[in-house]
Each structure stands twice: as structure tokens, then as C-alpha cells.
Amino acid sequence: MxxxxxxxxxxxxxxxxxxxxxxxxxxxxxxxxxxxxxxxxxxxxxxxxxxxxxxxxxxxxxxxxxxxxxxxxxxxxxxxxxxxxxxxxxxxxxxxxxxxxxxxxxxxxxxxxxxxxxxxxxxxxxxxxxxxxxxxxxxxxxxxxxxxxxxxxxxxxxxxxxxxxxxxxxxxxxxxxxxxxxxxxxxxxxxxxxxxxxxxxxxxxxxxxxxxxxxxxxxxxxxxxxxxxxxxxxxxxxxxxxxxxxxTYTPEDHAVLIVYASIYGNTESAVNVLAGKISDAGEKNIAMYDVSKTDPSYILAEAFRCDRIVFACPTYNAGLFPKMETLLSELKAHNFQNRKVAVIENGTWAISAGKQMKEILSSMKNMEIYDNTLTVKSSLKRDQMEELDGIVEFLMK
Ligand SMILES: Cc1cc2nc3c(=O)[nH]c(=O)nc-3n(C[C@H](O)[C@H](O)[C@H](O)COP(=O)(O)O)c2cc1C
Ligand SMILES: [Fe+2]
Ligand SMILES: [Fe+2]
CATH class of the missing domain: 3.60.15.10 (Ribonuclease Z/Hydroxyacylglutathione hydrolase-like)
Structure with missing residues (x-):
């Protein structure tokens, strides 16, 4: 009909x-x-x-x-x-x-x-x-x-x-x-x-x-x-x-996006602690995604919406966890630019994820990248809380 x-x-x-x-x-x-x-x-x-x-x-x-x-x-x-x-x-x-x-x-x-x-x-x-x-x-x-x-x-x-x-x-x-x-x-x-x-x-x-x-x-x-x-x-x-x-790659919202990859849950645990601290610092608008669960098209759209982003990723066969690598190359391919970003890396024997994420992020235009990559060695330790606070301060200032 x-x-x-x-x-x-x-x-x-x-x-x-x-x-x-x-x-x-x-x-x-x-x-x-x-x-x-x-x-x-x-x-x-x-x-x-x-x-x-x-x-x-x-x-x-x-x-x-x-x-x-x-x-x-x-x-x-x-x-x-x-x-x-x-x-x-x-x-x-x-x-x-x-x-x-x-x-x-x-x-x-x-x-x-x-x-x-x-x-x-x-x-x-x-x-x-x-x-x-x-x-x-x-x-x-x-x-x-x-x-x-x-x-x-x-x-x-x-x-x-x-x-x-x-x-x-x-x-x-x-x-x-x-x-x-x-x-x-x-x-x-x-x-x-x-x-x-x-x-x-x-x-x-x-x-x-x-x-x-x-x-x-x-x-x-x-x-x-x-x-x-x-x-x-x-x-x-x-x-x-x-x-x-x-x-114009202008963020729509004053909001924090946390994107992580995690195999055993330790990187996820670290970003959960970070998210709580960001909230304690007064942030109301926080979005968090696991790259293995959420299709990159959703995360890319969220990246266009938010003005601050944290990427957290384990080292994987001397490279990035593949789904995080896909997301970052998608962002790069979409000419993504103009954001404030921080990076968290994880690894158990030869940690290189942070360096690799920063290489991709610094090839994008007008990105303000936090100098101090947080390095998690297998799991987050109590003496790393100050480093997390440093990320919070960078994001909130
Ligand atoms: C297939 C595979 C490859 C890995 N390759 C590396 C590596 O090259 N270097 C390294 O330091 N850790 C490597 N790891 C270890 C993870 O990065 C490490 O255990 C990390 O703590 C995992 O974080 P998660 O608990 O968030 O999954 C690898 C793990 C797997 C499963
Ligand atoms: Fe169409
Ligand atoms: Fe079309």
C-alpha cells in the first residue's frame, strides 16, 4: 500500500x-x-x-x-x-x-x-x-x-x-x-x-x-x-x-569523556577511581565507554560533543589494544581536533601504550595534551593517587 x-x-x-x-x-x-x-x-x-x-x-x-x-x-x-x-x-x-x-x-x-x-x-x-x-x-x-x-x-x-x-x-x-x-x-x-x-x-x-x-x-x-x-x-x-x-570541531558541551580499553579490568578500575575524583572536583557531565563494548561510531560522536577526553589503554603485543587503536585512527581520519586530553597507559612488562596514544593525538590539530601520562604497572597503586589528582586538576582548570 x-x-x-x-x-x-x-x-x-x-x-x-x-x-x-x-x-x-x-x-x-x-x-x-x-x-x-x-x-x-x-x-x-x-x-x-x-x-x-x-x-x-x-x-x-x-x-x-x-x-x-x-x-x-x-x-x-x-x-x-x-x-x-x-x-x-x-x-x-x-x-x-x-x-x-x-x-x-x-x-x-x-x-x-x-x-x-x-x-x-x-x-x-x-x-x-x-x-x-x-x-x-x-x-x-x-x-x-x-x-x-x-x-x-x-x-x-x-x-x-x-x-x-x-x-x-x-x-x-x-x-x-x-x-x-x-x-x-x-x-x-x-x-x-x-x-x-x-x-x-x-x-x-x-x-x-x-x-x-x-x-x-x-x-x-x-x-x-x-x-x-x-x-x-x-x-x-x-x-x-x-x-x-x-x-568546526567545536565541543557542544562542557563535559568529560573517559574512553578505556581493559582486558582483565585493571585499567577499568583506574578510570573508575579517576571518574570519582573528577566528580568530587565538581564535574557533573561525565561519560565513560569501554571500547570493546561500544561501537566506535558512538564514541566518536561523544568525542565531538565533549571538550575534555581521557584515553586509557593497556599495552598489547608492544602496541595499543586494537579497539583503542581503531578508535584513535577513526578520530584522526575524521580530522578530529581542538580538545584537551589526558592519557593513561597500562602494561605488565614493556609499557608503551601511552607513547603510542600520544603520537596519534599529537598529530591532530590544536590538541592540549597533559604532559604527565599516568603509567599503571598492571594495577593502580595507592601512591599513584596524586598522579590521578594531577589529571583531575588539568581537566578542571
Ligand atoms: C595479548 C596480550 C598482549 C600483551 N602485550 C603486552 C606488551 O606488549 N607489553 C606489556 O607491557 N604488557 C602487555 N600485555 C599485558 C597487559 O598490558 C597488562 O596485563 C595490563 O595490566 C592489562 O590491563 P587490564 O587489567 O586493564 O586488562 C599484554 C596482554 C595481552 C593479553
Ligand atoms: Fe545518504
Ligand atoms: Fe551520502
Missing amino acids: YCVKKITEDMYWIGASDRRLELFENVYPIPKGVSYNSYVILDEKTVLLDTVDHSVCSQFLENLEHVLDGRTLDYIIVNHMEPDHCASLAEVVIRYPEVKFVGNAKTFTMMKQFFDFDVDNRAVVIKEGDTISTGKHTLAFAMIPMVHWPEAMVTYDAYDKVLYSADAFGTFGALNGNIFADELNFEAEWLEEARRYLTNIVGKYGAQVQSALKKAAALDIEMICPLHGPVWRENLGWFIDKYQKWS
Whole structure:
């Protein structure tokens, strides 16, 4: 059965959600599912903005057919060529062979790589600032390279004052009937997943997100229609401010994050003592994660949120415990920067974890690293309390 949402007088959401998929991009856990959004404008011309992932293709095709109600499809605007939005293009072409694709030069290079259908005879190649009139609506295009692929662009409809923002302003999480962010308790129930989505997927490209935000600031936007998660029509400034922070590697909260690895529990015990001391010093906002238990995507998002971080890790085969090494290299790969950090190492015979953690951390930009690595030899000793106090002082000053 079709399942669509009317958004404006002549614009509809025709996407669908997947609650079965375990891993988005086969790497990020999505316990709350994900939505693939697609929109249709019914003007003198009919316009489809992006398609959906394969997993929800049949639902999407039913939605499309219902909304078109016997009309043909004139245009598909391809804001992003990644298969989570394009996998269904071929199915649409089979059903609406006269359709024209609107995209930039890079869009069509990629389209030919992914598909065998005739692209050239259907391509309407646009560039930054070009417009297309569909009747009442005039659609303008702006490039947002690397948010999250090189060909990514956004479409602005001046008639509805809607920004079709591609992956920008998206979030993990299936849509459960409500389509607008203002119908949800977004801050309590969605923000964490929005942060995990943005920081993990485009966290590396803060500068490119910044230039996309600058382009958006020049437009009169009343509604943001992203390709994942709810549509924004209220409180846009609040969400844009979150993007502002994440893309400039500015911490959102004054908070301490403690991340540890531990095989036998001694490193864990040391950070438990440390956390208690941080609390005694007046800190209210402390988060703590075991790298073996929590997927790195959650910890990376927490690192983007918090302004101070403690990394604690045993030495493992003369290196770092592998899951800590993964987390640190993920942070580095995401261009993570601008934090105050302290390091705790453990080992039983040749301890080198601290040095190795500091090497990675000091290769990141603008990191204030506490000089005195705390070295735990197998287990924390009573005479090391002052060293712990030193870490607390560093974090709290
Ligand atoms: C597979 C393996 C390799 C290890 N390699 C080293 C090492 O190279 N150097 C070292 O000092 N300790 C090494 N250790 C010992 C641990 O770092 C040490 O026992 C530490 O105290 C464990 O802390 P935990 O109680 O938090 O797990 C290794 C332990 C294991 C299980
Ligand atoms: Fe994408
Ligand atoms: Fe996407």
C-alpha cells in the first residue's frame, strides 16, 4: 500500500524507512533504523527529487505511482549519486523512460559508472546557480562537494522556500509516522543519532560543511528537506547551530569523556577511581565507554560533543589494544581536533601504550595534551593517587 505525506500544497514525501538493516554503509549500527527520503513536486512539470535505497524500492515505486496519479514523470533531480539514494534510478527509468535527469557534470560521470541505461539522452547538465522552471516553481542548484561525495548538490525551491539538502541535515532513525522534526522530541530522542550520523559520515569534511552552510545562509529558507530523517520547518536555527559546532570541531558541551580499553579490568578500575575524583572536583557531565563494548561510531560522536577526553589503554603485543587503536585512527581520519586530553597507559612488562596514544593525538590539530601520562604497572597503586589528582586538576582548570 502506498504511504506518502503531503508537505506543501503540491509537494509530497514519498520515501520509506528500513528498520531491518543492521549496519548503514555496512559499518554504522542503526538500532533505530534509517529513512530514505524522496520528494515529488507536482507542477506543470512533474519532478522527483532523488530516489531511495534498494531495500525500500518497491514501497517507493508504489508511492511514486500513487502521487503521479497517471501523470508521467518529467524530471528526476539527482542531488546525490550514492546508492542509498540512487539504487532505484534504473527501476524509475524502466517505468518512465521519457524522464530527464537533472545533475551536474560529476553526477553524470558517476551515473554512467553505476548504470547501463542511456544517460546522455536524458541528461540535463546544470552548474552552480543554474535554474529550471517547472511552472510555478523555480528550482536553483548549488554544489556542496564532499557533503558527502564530490558530486553532491542541493536544490532550492524559491516558490516554497524549501531547501532540498541531500545528506546535509539528515539523521539516522526510521520515520515512524511523523515526518516533521517539530512533531518529535528531537533533542531528547533524535539529537544523539543526528550527531552520530553527521560526525561519522561527513565529520572529516568540516570545511566543506562550512561552505555549504555559508551558501544556505544566503537563502530565504523556511523548510529543509534532507535525504534521511525528519523534515525541518521550525527551529531551523537550532539545528543549523549544531551543524556549525560539529563542522568546526567545536565541543557542544562542557563535559568529560573517559574512553578505556581493559582486558582483565585493571585499567577499568583506574578510570573508575579517576571518574570519582573528577566528580568530587565538581564535574557533573561525565561519560565513560569501554571500547570493546561500544561501537566506535558512538564514541566518536561523544568525542565531538565533549571538550575534555581521557584515553586509557593497556599495552598489547608492544602496541595499543586494537579497539583503542581503531578508535584513535577513526578520530584522526575524521580530522578530529581542538580538545584537551589526558592519557593513561597500562602494561605488565614493556609499557608503551601511552607513547603510542600520544603520537596519534599529537598529530591532530590544536590538541592540549597533559604532559604527565599516568603509567599503571598492571594495577593502580595507592601512591599513584596524586598522579590521578594531577589529571583531575588539568581537566578542571
Ligand atoms: C595479548 C596480550 C598482549 C600483551 N602485550 C603486552 C606488551 O606488549 N607489553 C606489556 O607491557 N604488557 C602487555 N600485555 C599485558 C597487559 O598490558 C597488562 O596485563 C595490563 O595490566 C592489562 O590491563 P587490564 O587489567 O586493564 O586488562 C599484554 C596482554 C595481552 C593479553
Ligand atoms: Fe551520502
Ligand atoms: Fe545518504
